[in-house]
Amino acid sequence: MSQPILRVRLARPDDAPAIAVLIRRVARRWILPDQSREAGQAFISRINAKSLREKICTGQRFYLGYLADVLVGVSGMRDDCHLVHLFVGTRYQGQGIARRLWQRTMRDAVRRAGTRRFTLNATRCGVPVYLRLGFRATGPEQIAHHGLRVTPMKMILPTPGRKRA
Numbered sequence: 001m002s003q004p005i006l007r008v009r010l011a012r013p014d015d016a017p018a019i020a021v022l023i024r025r026v027a028r029r030w031i032l033p034d035q036s037r038e039a040g041q042a043f044i045s046r047i048n049a050k051s052l053r054e055k056i057c058t059g060q061r062f063y064l065g066y067l068a069d070v071l072v073g074v075s076g077m078r079d080d081c082h083l084v085h086l087f088v089g090t091r092y093q094g095q096g097i098a099r100r101l102w103q104r105t106m107r108d109a110v111r112r113a114g115t116r117r118f119t120l121n122a123t124r125c126g127v128p129v130y131l132r133l134g135f136r137a138t139g140p141e142q143i144a145h146h147g148l149r150v151t152p153m154k155m156i157l158p159t160p161g162r163k164r165a
């Protein structure tokens with residue numbers, strides 16, 4: 001089946017409310033069921049327009065994926081090396097949107113900062129997807145400082161020009 005045309009752009013501060021709506025909606029459905037009630041509620045309250053706007057204004061990079069004029073996915077990268085968010089609206093999942101958002105997010109970090117090592121903390125339903133994207137777990141599932149149950153993962157890109165033995 002042909003892939004839908006996804007338009008990806010960098011978020012601006014004014015996009016914060018729409019990003020919050022998308023992340024909260026997807027997280028309620030897919031992330032909260034695997035988390036303690038307290039950690040889930042704390043996550044939802046951290047995801048609000050004000051805090052996202054501050055993050056965008058202080059340099060965290062969010063990429064927005066659109067099909068026509070519908071916001072269908074979002075990624076968030078900190079310090080050009082740590083993937084903080086990757087969310088795709090439920091009805092748009094399974095169409096390669098996360099992969100394309102990740103490719104754009106990664107490519108910009110490589111271009112901007114020469115990053116070769118990427119990290120993230122995956123919630124349970126994200127782990128199989130990140131494995132497909134090339135990440136590997138660096139430890140067992142654990143409770144992070146914010147209370148969410150996550151698996152730390154990393155990806156190391158090959159050094160350009162270096163041939164495999």
Ligand SMILES: CC(C)(COP(=O)(O)OP(=O)(O)OC[C@H]1O[C@@H](n2cnc3c(N)ncnc32)[C@H](O)[C@@H]1OP(=O)(O)O)[C@@H](O)C(=O)NCCC(=O)NCCS
Pocket residue numbers: 026027030031086087088089092093094095096097098099100121122123125126128129130132133
């Ligand atoms: C995780 C999430 C972002 C994936 O988005 P998506 O657009 O459906 O993912 P894609 O279609 O781009 O799939 C990426 C790869 O993962 C694979 N994949 C997708 N869902 C999978 C699943 N449930 N199990 C195993 N592999 C899966 C795809 O086959 C694809 O691999 P391929 O390109 O080699 O075939 C989306 O499901 C989501 O938002 N989930 C809820 C929020 C979440 O868990 N985010 C991660 C938080 S850490």
